[in-house]
Amino acid sequence: MIVIMGASGATGGAALHSLTGLGVPVRALSRDPHRLLAGLDGPTRRLVEAVPADAGDPDSLRAAFRGASRVFLTMANGPRQVEYELRAVDQALAAGVEHIVKMSAPAAEADSPVAVSRGHHRIEQYLRASGITATVLRPYAFMQKLLLLAPGVARAGLLHGTMGGAACNYIDCRDIGDAVAAVLTRPELAGGTYPLTGGRAYSYPELGALLGELLGRPVTYLDLPPDRFHAHLVERVGMPAWLATHVVEIQRLAVLRPETPDDTATRLTGRAPRTLEAFLREHLDAFR
Numbered sequence: 033m034i035v036i037m038g039a040s041g042a043t044g045g046a047a048l049h050s051l052t053g054l055g056v057p058v059r060a061l062s063r064d065p066h067r068l069l070a071g072l073d074g075p076t077r078r079l080v081e082a083v084p085a086d087a088g089d090p091d092s093l094r095a096a097f098r099g100a101s102r103v104f105l106t107m108a109n110g111p112r113q114v115e116y117e118l119r120a121v122d123q124a125l126a127a128g129v130e131h132i133v134k135m136s137a138p139a140a141e142a143d144s145p146v147a148v149s150r151g152h153h154r155i156e157q158y159l160r161a162s163g164i165t166a167t168v169l170r171p172y173a174f175m176q177k178l179l180l181l182a183p184g185v186a187r188a189g190l191l192h193g194t195m196g197g198a199a200c201n202y203i204d205c206r207d208i209g210d211a212v213a214a215v216l217t218r219p220e221l222a223g224g225t226y227p228l229t230g231g232r233a234y235s236y237p238e239l240g241a242l243l244g245e246l247l248g249r250p251v252t253y254l255d256l257p258p259d260r261f262h263a264h265l266v267e268r269v270g271m272p273a274w275l276a277t278h279v280v281e282i283q284r285l286a287v288l289r290p291e292t293p294d295d296t297a298t299r300l301t302g303r304a305p306r307t308l309e310a311f312l313r314e315h316l317d318a319f320r
């Protein structure tokens with residue numbers, strides 16, 4: 033049995049759809065399994081066993097991992113993420129799980145300039161030291177999170193950021209889901225560390241130009257110093273301060289380490305990743 037943590041979220045949900053799309057049954061964990069099931073269509077629901085689990089509650093994890101052979105470990109960012117994921121690894125090991133696929137992030141290093149990535153590094157190290165078969169996925173920025181920019185574009189035709197002209201390797205979460213399904217179902221891929229990017233990196237000025245073309249009106253990129261961008265995210269977008277700090281750090285990372293696409297996603301899934309243009313066309317109404 034394959035267990036998906038964070039199955040109601042961006043990457044867990046994508047993995048659920050990719051696996052069930054292949055006809056693979058899954059056990060999907062959520063703090064609210066009824067809400068999770070209610071969001072699925074009938075054919076998908078037939079392949080999903082929705083089970084309650086809260087990473088703050090080890091007993092619920094122990095019960096949720098019983099009888100599982102493989103786990104997709106993905107978890108919302110938050111102040112207790114490392115503690116939660118280490119606990120999930122412990123419970124999976126105790127339950128006899130054989131293979132864990134860990135959702136990580138770029139620059140997962142001990143001295144990473146991104147605090148969340150330092151946390152991912154700790155979890156990766158813990159997994160590797162445990163001796164279990166561990167596969168690590170390090171996707172770049174999710175296209176789906178660009179929808180957070182939609183209200184600013186719709187209201188004022190503005191994109192805010194602190195990336196200057198640096199480019200970002202956006203990837204569609206559905207391609208991440210397909211990559212998760214590949215590494216969970218093809219034993220020859222287990223144990224690797226895989227960066228995941230889309231087919232082309234875009235800077236914010238390029239994103240603004242593309243959006244402007246699709247919308248038929250100008251979309252301008254406003255580059256702010258990191259502290260002003262942080263204040264914008266907290267005061268105008270309504271983000272908690274820790275998340276705004278994370279977004280600033282991620283954008284500065286793109287400046288420090290120029291991002292260029294690679295073909296790992298294509299190698300894992302057997303086809304080219306979805307394009308940013310296709311994603312924006314699909315969600316254009318949100319930006320109008």
Ligand SMILES: NC(=O)c1ccc[n+]([C@@H]2O[C@H](COP(=O)([O-])OP(=O)(O)OC[C@H]3O[C@@H](n4cnc5c(N)ncnc54)[C@H](OP(=O)(O)O)[C@@H]3O)[C@@H](O)[C@H]2O)c1
Pocket residue numbers: 037038039040041042043044061062063064068085086087088106107108109116135136137138148170171172173174177
């Ligand atoms: N955003 C990006 O561009 C990006 C890029 C690279 C890597 N990443 C990494 O990708 C990972 C996953 O991101 P995501 O966007 O898929 O996450 P997400 O959608 O924000 O959240 C995933 C799930 O975590 C679950 N969760 C939260 N607290 C929990 C708890 N106490 N116990 C059990 N489950 C809990 C929630 O499920 P329930 O509410 O149903 O319990 C939620 O659906 C992150 O660790 C992030 O660092 C993100």
